Amino acid sequence: MAAEISKVMSVRDAISKFVHDGDELVIGNYTVGSCAELVYEVVRQGRKGLTLYSQSGIFDVEVLVGAGSAARLVSTYVLRAGGKKGGSAVERAMNAGTLEVEDYTNFQYNARLVAGMHGFSYIQVLEGAMATDLFRKRSFLGENKYRVIKCPYTGKDQLTVPAANPDVCIVHVQRADKFGNAQYWGALGSVAAAALASKRIVVSCEEIVEHDVIQSSPHLTIIPAYRVDAVCEVPWGANPTEVLGYYNIDQFMYGLFLMMDGTADGLKAWMDEWVYGCENRAAYIDHYVQKFGSKNLDGIRCKPYYSAPANYGSAFTSRWDKDGRERAIGMTLAEFEQTLKERGKLYE
Amino acid sequence: MSKPYTLQELLVIAVAKEIHDHENVILGVGLPTTAGALAKALYAPHATLMMESGIIDFEPLLPLNHIADAHSCRGFSYATDLFSAFTMTYRGFVDVCFLGVGQVDKYGNLNTTCIGDYYKPTMRLPGSGGAADFISYAKRTVLTMLGGNFVEKLDYFTSPGYLDGGNSRDESGLFPKGSGPTMLLSTKGVFRFDPVTKEIYLAQIHPRVTVEDVKKDVPWDLKIASDLSETPRPTDEEIDFIRCFAPAMSAGRELAMELMIANLMKQSKG
Numbered sequence: 001m002a003a004e005i006s007k008v009m010s011v012r013d014a015i016s017k018f019v020h021d022g023d024e025l026v027i028g029n030y031t032v033g034s035c036a037e038l039v040y041e042v043v044r045q046g047r048k049g050l051t052l053y054s055q056s057g058i059f060d061v062e063v064l065v066g067a068g069s070a071a072r073l074v075s076t077y078v079l080r081a082g083g084k085k086g087g088s089a090v091e092r093a094m095n096a097g098t099l100e101v102e103d104y105t106n107f108q109y110n111a112r113l114v115a116g117m118h119g120f121s122y123i124q125v126l127e128g129a130m131a132t133d134l135f136r137k138r139s140f141l142g143e144n145k146y147r148v149i150k151c152p153y154t155g156k157d158q159l160t161v162p163a164a165n166p167d168v169c170i171v172h173v174q175r176a177d178k179f180g181n182a183q184y185w186g187a188l189g190s191v192a193a194a195a196l197a198s199k200r201i202v203v204s205c206e207e208i209v210e211h212d213v214i215q216s217s218p219h220l221t222i223i224p225a226y227r228v229d230a231v232c233e234v235p236w237g238a239n240p241t242e243v244l245g246y247y248n249i250d251q252f253m254y255g256l257f258l259m260m261d262g263t264a265d266g267l268k269a270w271m272d273e274w275v276y277g278c279e280n281r282a283a284y285i286d287h288y289v290q291k292f293g294s295k296n297l298d299g300i301r302c303k304p305y306y307s308a309p310a311n312y313g314s315a316f317t318s319r320w321d322k323d324g325r326e327r328a329i330g331m332t333l334a335e336f337e338q339t340l341k342e343r344g345k346l347y348e
Numbered sequence: 349m350s351k352p353y354t355l356q357e358l359l360v361i362a363v364a365k366e367i368h369d370h371e372n373v374i375l376g377v378g379l380p381t382t383a384g385a386l387a388k389a390l391y392a393p394h395a396t397l398m399m400e401s402g403i404i405d406f407e408p409l410l411p412l413n414h415i416a417d418a419h420s421c422r423g424f425s426y427a428t429d430l431f432s433a434f435t436m437t438y439r440g441f442v443d444v445c446f447l448g449v450g451q452v453d454k455y456g457n458l459n460t461t462c463i464g465d466y467y468k469p470t471m472r473l474p475g476s477g478g479a480a481d482f483i484s485y486a487k488r489t490v491l492t493m494l495g496g497n498f499v500e501k502l503d504y505f506t507s508p509g510y511l512d513g514g515n516s517r518d519e520s521g522l523f524p525k526g527s528g529p530t531m532l533l534s535t536k537g538v539f540r541f542d543p544v545t546k547e548i549y550l551a552q553i554h555p556r557v558t559v560e561d562v563k564k565d566v567p568w569d570l571k572i573a574s575d576l577s578e579t580p581r582p583t584d585e586e587i588d589f590i591r592c593f594a595p596a597m598s599a600g601r602e603l604a605m606e607l608m609i610a611n612l613m614k615q616s617k618g
Contacts, residue, residue: 091472128484187401187416
């Protein structure tokens with residue numbers, strides 16, 4: 001590692017430095033392990049005018065839209081609390097005219113980020129959607145929501161979507177090192193593409209681990225250090241959603257949220273208590289335990305089921321064997337240097 | 349005579365029977381995941397269960413909270429990403445997928461996006477998620493409609509069924525030949541699609557339901573199978589599996605929610 005700079009900082013500093021008003025902000029997590037604390041901090045710092053990307057715009061989107069942080073939403077799936085009788089922050093904001101929504105399918109949304117991640121300007125998606133209102137009804141992207149081109153090889157019409165390169169990705173993972181190598185496992189979804197397509201990346205993690213842990217399990221690293229701007233250690237950072245190997249979904253806290261999210265007043269009261277009322281995740285957990293005891297949280301901690309270790313070992317780690325002889329040439333270093341001299345290879 | 353069962357249990361079993369042994373299956377959240385677990389346990393032990401989040405070949409031990417729920421199983425065989433889950437569907441490796449329905453029309457076209465105007469919705473529904481792409485490219489699609497409606501015209505066309513009926517889906521050139529929805533399950537019966545006209549018809553009717561009950565939910569003159577039968581009574585083995593695996597599913601959403609909220613209130617009072 002050329003520049004061994006630690007990127008560890010507080011969530012407050014990370015959001016303050018890397019998430020700005022009017023940014024295109026992408027939620028890195030998909031359905032599971034939502035970066036709840038990073039989202040809460042964006043709201044606490046009162047960010048406005050965001051164009052929000054969220055593959056599955058459920059908990060995270062409700063909080064950001066409910067807080068008035070997002071002006072535009074690109075998504076494939078949104079939450080509705082309380083079924084037909086209920087509602088959602090997204091529905092309320094659409095009707096109030098404060099939120100524009102661009103709908104895609106899961107694949108199309110993800111494909112935009114995959115194109116962005118690889119530096120392409122657009123990407124082919126599955127043409128079946130041309131028969132639908134997804135194709136016909138467009139919001140703020142207008143003509144650029146989709147374009148149809150002719151395949152130069154088959155002559156067939158192809159549906160395409162433009163690449164997305166959001167300004168900043170916020171994402172929660174299981175573990176990272178201080179340089180930013182971020183490891184995530186479980187439902188891979190679109191997490192890597194969301195992060196790697198983005199210009200800046202803020203990672204929160206359940207724990208910061210030694211670099212050696214990362215080096216011995218590189219198959220779990222989904223974002224490499226050189227792309228990451230900030231690393232924040234936030235235990236319980238995804239509660240009330242879940243993190244594989246750390247804790248399950250918190251049905252109790254999620255249930256409280258769903259009971260309140262159906263109305264604007266309900267969501268505001270919930271956010272006053274659990275978002276604005278807690279200055280950081282430690283304060284949130286303290287408040288939780290003070291109010292409801294620790295039984296809920298203790299009950300959802302994961303029991304271990306470890307991945308079988310993959311052996312990254314090698315037969316040897318030096319060209320010189322235990323007798324000090326080069327493995328292929330069979331000479332000691334002194335003999336080798338003598339040979340180089342005799343053959344006229346050394347410049348005096 | 350097998351033991352008493354709930355309607356919800358009957359529905360799960362009807363869906364589970366659409367999964368055949370050795371098939372590759374994309375499961376959606378809710379009823380289909382319980383149906384997948386039941387099928388894997390009783391009818392289709394070699395089925396490969398998959399979810400669009402990239403969890404491939406898993407054996408659920410708990411009902412799933414959502415389609416990225418790796419906490420509900422003990423590991424799984426193949427961890428891929430969402431992009432690859434859809435491209436493998438596009439390439440024809442998925443035999444059957446399961447989708448929920450907000451509105452459905454005569455030819456199995458679906459709306460899961462909104463009720464009323466798209467830009468100022470009376471009710472904003474979830475959206476496409478994976479639905480539009482899965483029903484386009486899976487060989488078969490099974491539709492579950494627990495709260496939705498039959499309509500003449502969709503408020504929003506989210507996912508393509510048989511388009512305008514007849515050969516129109518195949519002739520559009522957008523979809524694999526022969527693909528499309530094969531069955532729709534509602535709380536009143538099992539519906540299938542005419543092989544020629546592609547119009548939906550009632551194939552089986554659930555106990556305690558009359559044909560008139562079904563017809564009054566459908567704004568056109570619904571066709572009824574000449575060999576209309578009653579949805580088969582569940583066996584004890586099927587009932588026991590569902591009740592143990594997913595008791596909330598046996599209770600149905602409303603009762604399960606009521607019981608859960610009562611328990612939440614009790615807990616929050618300490």
